[in-house]
Amino acid sequence: MYEDQFPYLHQYRVFYSQLDIILKNNLTIQQDNEEIGLLIGFLESLNYRLCEGGPSLEIGVRHGGFSFIMARLFHLRPMMVDIKNYVIKFHELFDNHNIRFTFIHGDSTKKETVDEVKTRLGGEPIELLMIDGYHTYEAAKSDFDNYSPLVKPGGIILFHDILDPGPKKAFNEARMNHLSLEIVSARTNHRHHIQGLGFGILFYQLGTVREEGMRVGGGF
Ligand SMILES: C[S@@+](CC[C@H](N)C(=O)[O-])C[C@H]1O[C@@H](n2cnc3c(N)ncnc32)[C@H](O)[C@@H]1O
Numbered sequence: 001m002y003e004d005q006f007p008y009l010h011q012y013r014v015f016y017s018q019l020d021i022i023l024k025n026n027l028t029i030q031q032d033n034e035e036i037g038l039l040i041g042f043l044e045s046l047n048y049r050l051c052e053g054g055p056s057l058e059i060g061v062r063h064g065g066f067s068f069i070m071a072r073l074f075h076l077r078p079m080m081v082d083i084k085n086y087v088i089k090f091h092e093l094f095d096n097h098n099i100r101f102t103f104i105h106g107d108s109t110k111k112e113t114v115d116e117v118k119t120r121l122g123g124e125p126i127e128l129l130m131i132d133g134y135h136t137y138e139a140a141k142s143d144f145d146n147y148s149p150l151v152k153p154g155g156i157i158l159f160h161d162i163l164d165p166g167p168k169k170a171f172n173e174a175r176m177n178h179l180s181l182e183i184v185s186a187r188t189n190h191r192h193h194i195q196g197l198g199f200g201i202l203f204y205q206l207g208t209v210r211e212e213g214m215r216v217g218g219g220f
Pocket of ligand 1: 028029030031058059060061062063064065066081082083084106107108109132133134135139
């Protein structure tokens, strides 16, 4: 009954059921639950076309919780890049749920890591790119510049922690050329003493709101 009045409620339930699995495995996801719940609900409510079986790429994965959830809900094939090797901790979780994944251990801003990602993709376009590595402006911009050309037109690019000055600046520059929006929970917005959290979403190469003459979104 509540689902009729609040369509995202179902997605919150779906999200929390996945989160439970992650927590039971003593792993974490470094997200605000409301923001990721809204992100999932938003993608679902748009009936957004992410091709099942297609690759996702997460830069900065910690315990892999984000890629795990996206793989479970949207049936994506996760590729993950991290400068630290956490793979020992999460490979069992992925294996136990039959999720085929690729982990690349390296600095996302280095040419050899970018080349390794390209080799492993073998020309297949990325459906969903999550930029959540080193949180300086230079690193977030470098990640966007290096990996966004590998995303399919109309694919999704997420910047995490857009309340952090570095990712925020990189996102605000990138969104000038692509349809975009932000998801920031009220709770996050009020945590002035802690920097971080908030999703920036780009619909890659779908143009800008300005081009379509609407008075919402970024780039004005
Ligand atoms: C905020 S955590 C990622 C959280 C994860 N995306 C999630 O949703 O749970 C940031 C991660 O970025 C990694 N990292 C930092 N600098 C990096 C770099 N230059 N290249 C690759 N990974 C990096 C860190 O080791 C850490 O695991």
